[in-house]
Amino acid sequence: MKVYDPPAWADRLITKFCPEAKVEEIQGDLHEAFHWRCEERGQTIAQWLFIYETLRVIRPDLSHPLQNVKNYIIMYKIYLRTGWRFLLKHKLYSTLNILGLALGISFCWLAYLYTNDEISYDRHLANHEKLFRIVADFKPSDKTHHIGGSSNAMSLKYAEEIPEIDQVIRIKSSYGMIKKEEETLPQEFLYADQELIDVLGLFMVEGHATSFDLPNDLILSESLAAKLNIRGKAVGHIISLSDENGQTDFIVRGVYEDIPLNTSIRSDMMVSFTAYESASTERSLTTWFNINMNSLVKIHDVASRTLVEEKMTDIHYKNSSHEAETFIKLQPVSQIHLDDTYGHYNGIVGAANIDMMKTFLIIGLFCLIISIINYSNFTVSLYIHRASEIGLRKVVGAGRSSIFSQLITESFLSCILACILALGILAILLPQFSDFIGKNYSLDILINQRFLLGACVILVLTSFLSGAYPALVLSRFSILQSLKGEQKVRSGKWITQGLLALQFMIATGLIAGVITMQKQVNHLANFDTKIDYDNVLMMRIPGSEAKLLQFVNDLKALPEVAEVAAISGYNGTGIETSEQRVEVAHLRLEGDLLSMLDIAVTEGRNFDPNLGSDRSDKVMVNQALVKALGIENPIGATIPFDYGELKNPTIIGVVEDYLYNSAKTKVKPLVIYQSPQYQLNQVYVKLNTTAIFDESLFASIWSDHFDPFPFQFRFLEARYKDEFRAEQLLINLVGTGSAVAIFLATIGLLGMVGLQLGLRLKEVSIRKVLGADNSSLYRLFTSRYLMVISLGIVGGLASSYFSISAWLEGYAYRIDMSMLIVAPTIFIVLIIGISTILGQISRVLRANPVTFLRSE
Amino acid sequence: MELIGSLEEIVLMILLNHERSNSVDIAKHYHDALNKHISIPAIHVVLKRMEKKGWVKSEFGEPTAERGGRRKRLYSATASAYNMMTQLNSVKSELWKGITKPSLRYEGL
Structure with a gap:
């Protein structure tokens, strides 16, 4: 008769959950009963009964689940203790490792915090x-x-x-x-x-x-x-x-x-x-x-x-x-908060800064990736110190999986320490961070279910990702070679260098991004707006037009004031011709704004204050409008502009395409008129060049007319520069991010070079004894890392090219990604990289060769 | 006198009849006597409880092939169990005597 076996997995379940003293009896009895039932009632029933009874064994009065778990706890305690000792033994590298991880984790936390907050908008409302x-x-x-x-x-x-x-x-x-x-x-x-x-x-x-x-x-x-x-x-x-x-x-x-x-x-x-x-x-x-x-x-x-x-x-x-x-x-x-398509006004608080959010997430992740790579590379490079330990563990009976779990436990230890440090960093950064993005975060935002959950996910993922590669490499060591001290990491070298290159790739990409953004914003800030901003200030008027005109008259009487003009602001409408519809802006003017802002009239003439007809059906247009409508001889031509009472006006002059909106968009067609179709609500004042601006003087005239509204004004130049505040914020952010990234990558390089040179101390010493001069040694050791860094630079430039070009696409007036961006990027990364390598090498070269040679 | 559960009583009686049995033997005897199946862990629990009360004692037997080379744990009843059971049985038969002419009262059965 065929002898069957009970299902193996159920069998293993018993060994897991039964207290050791009882396993033999219970498992034996179940097996015996299985065979008895096989004969009596057939195999299938016996099998089902075996499974059923196995599950019945797992009950408190028969087995104590904790008793077995206790062994695991003891084991992991020992893993943690070994890991802790190892950290203490290599204090420098441990500190670098944990510091790097902490920086990466805290950046990631900030990004998570920010994103989480923006996404949480309005989701708390019932229904x-x-x-x-x-x-x-x-x-x-x-x-x-x-x-x-x-x-x-x-x-x-x-x-x-x-x-x-x-x-x-x-x-x-x-x-x-x-x-x-x-x-x-x-x-x-x-x-x-x-x-x-x-x-x-x-x-x-x-x-x-x-x-x-x-x-x-x-x-x-x-x-x-x-x-x-x-x-x-x-x-x-x-x-x-x-x-x-x-x-x-x-x-x-x-x-x-x-x-x-x-x-x-x-x-x-x-x-x-x-x-x-x-x-x-x-x-x-x-x-x-x-x-x-x-x-x-x-x-x-x-x-x-x-x-x-x-x-x-x-x-x-x-x-x-x-x-x-x-x-x-x-x-x-x-x-509403995340989607900017429909704008945010009339009772709706401003939108999320999606660009900022994305950049933050990317930078946070990048920093974390770099520090994870650092951890992996350091640990793999320190393998030589672990080889005999692992060999001995294997001799005593540890399998690959238990070595693996030991090393993962160690990375978990480092990550927990890093998390604690990251909390400290977060406490320091949070006030500045919330200032920076215009939010009001305080530390108690951390005690929040979702944040804690996210923090745990980051912790577990980080420790697994950073520990996996070293754990895989080290657990594969052969017993004999590692005990003899001959174990070498064979396949690891390429991976290590690849990861190093990846770090430099990320750093390069970020630096290229920062330089591009700065150049673009400078380009816009120094853009030829065709307007002379000097000494011009503007005020928004809260009162009626009659009050505004009185106010303008009072201002004109001041000796400091050179010119005053009032406008309606730039409003939008459309011109319908038989073929097309052209979106145009229109502006009502009172006073000589054009000469005040030094806006050139290319054809025809400016408005003449003495001509009454100029105040009714005459308009000036900009070059963009002439081009959009395809008018050959603009002066004297009528355009099908229709707004309020103003219908089919005649063009008397063409102005240059001066920049009346943000430099982020192209100058749109513009119609300027003097006829009263729109309420005047802004006043522009040009001060005499010799005059000293006295705010209180203006404020007192203001309060004569517009009390209780507070006196508010902007200098045009400051207002124009303010347009780029969002960009400037983004630059600061990417700048900080890339500084941290390059710092972390440098730590990685520093550690790697130090560790690898440490393994070749004898080689260096012998070379020196045999008469190698320093410069050839420098060349020998630099060339390989230089290769890695160059690879990183090329990769970083190539991969950032697309995202940078896409960002630039959003600007009507933009720079190209040229040598002016590429060259400084390469320069910065190379300088930092080479100086790190050279510093480490010179430390080794300066040492006396005898110290390393006498021990053998 | 310590109380005894009904399953405990039956298992104990089986053990008094067959010394040095393990739980599978008990399950077999249980099946023979009552024509009902019983799960092995249930017997384990009962045995463990009775061992604590001092009614059964155990020793290891020889390993056998069908147990995958594991030793048996063989249970026997103790003297105190025997005393307790005789006492219990006399109490029971005393009580049973009190039931007069059962056939008259429970005629339908």
Whole structure:
């Protein structure tokens, strides 16, 4: 009769979980019972019963699971102790290793923290997946305009006619001055429907959410209440808000707990939307496409989103006077922060800086990769000190897998130490970091479930990745050779050098990136804008046009002031010709802006203040417009420009394409007119070159006209430079990142060269004794590392070429990736690399050869 | 007197009948006597419990091939177990005597 065996895996389970004293009896009994049952009831049943009984064995009254685990604990304790001793024995390399890992880990943590925060926006709102913002894709020409907003009329109609919509909540941002005793505080606030309180889940500390529906109702946040000294007695308090239209009194109905910072709709003060309704004209409330607010829509069922979008678009076509192709869409509230397509205004707090986020993640990962490589390379290079230990372990009976797990445990030890150090680094960096990205992080953000989870994942991954390669190499050592001290790492050399090259590749890429960005921003900052900014300051005027003109007159009387001009700001519209539609900007002018800013008139003439007709149907255009419309003789030609009362005006002059917008985009076609189609709201002042700017003088004239609004002004030059603030931030970031990266790579190189030379001390000494001179020795040892570094440089330049070119694509006026970028990059990396190598070699060469030779 | 479970009682009686048995032997006897199957770990648990109470003692036997070369642990009942069981049985038969003319009262059975 055939003898069967019980299933092996179940058998192993018994050995794992049974206390050792009992294994023999229990396992023997189960086997015996198995054979008995095979005869009695057949093999299948016996097998199933064996499995069943095996599982029954794992119970507390028969086996103690912990008793066996205890052995593992003892084993890992010993692994950790050996690892700790090894760290202490090689203090320099351990410190370099752990420091590198700590830097890498802390950068990664920062990146994780930042990304996590940006992604968390609005996800804490209850039912956020049912909450949308109404947006529109408007296509008057080939170009689609993404409009992030809606109108009062749209909101009301949709709420009324679409049954799938539960609620429509209107919000609109505004601005006013609060009088507090002597001071006036500028304060942004939101007009909001009462339902917003529910949607945001505001917790009312004082008062009730229900009384927020009358035009005089106002609620504010705890922190604003504290600022106004009305904490605890806020309800019923009267707050006067003044804006350009005068002063209004509001009654505080409640105080809510501050809104979490990761909320897109967040304000310290809210006024009932009814206040906005009663203050607005009937026309602006009922005009269909008068987009000047945001509406949140809560739909009943997420699945009906497209249906609601279709219905909204249909209703739009029925009501709108615009013929143009339009799609009304719903943007999920959780995407508002991350997606910049529809903009962030009218009550919606600014977007995430996706570029910054990505760069941070990439740099964090790069730093971590470099430090992981450092760890691997160091550990592999220190193998010689471990060879006999591993040989002996193998003699005693350790298998490859247990050596592997020992070395992984050691890397885990290093990583834990690095994590502790990284926490320290984080504590130091966090305040600067949050300053840098304009956030408000404090250390208690670390005690957060998601962060802890992420930190654990980073810890485990890092220790595995950094330990795996050395563990694989070392666990393959042969017993005999390692005991005899003859064990060599054969395959490892290429990998080690490859990894070294990879480090330099990353560092090179980052440095090339920094240099490109700096050059590009310099290019833009020193761009020929065709405007003379010198001594020109601009002010935004909060009052009516009449007040503005009086203010301009007062300014003209000042001896410091050379010229004053007022403009409407650059607004957009389109010119329709029979063939095409051209997007144009238009500007209303009062005063001689062109000569003030030294803008050249290439053809025709400037506006003449003495000619009355220049104030009605005459315009000036820029060269871009002439080109876009293809006009041959612009002077005297009429263009089909149509804005307000101004129709088909005549061109009297052409100006150069001066840069009126950011240098990031190409100069668009522009129409300049003097006829009053748009309210003047900005004043430009050019100071006399000899004059000393006296802010208080301007401020006093300002307060004569525009009290209580604070006097605010910008010098044009500073304003232009400010355009590149985001880029400058990015440069600082990549700069820091690449500094850390090259530092880590240098540590790696330093350690590698030191360790490998350490193995060749005897060789160096013999060469010296036999008469080799220093320069030939330098050449001998430098050449190999130089190869590795050059490989890294080439790889880094090649791989960064694409991402850098893609970044540059985003700029209308850009530099090319030329030798001016490549040469300094190569220079920096080579200098750092070579000086590191030479430093290590000279240390060896300076030593007396006798010290290394006498021991044999 | 220490309490005894019903499975414990049966296993103990099997052991009183057959000295030096291991759990598989007990399972076989159990099957013969009651015509019911029992799992080996259940017997292990019972034996272990009774060993703690001092009713059974154990020794190692010889290794056999069908056990994969492992030794048997052979269990026997102790004197105290014997005393306890006689006492228990007399108590039981005393109690049984009290049940008069069972056939009259439980006629349907």
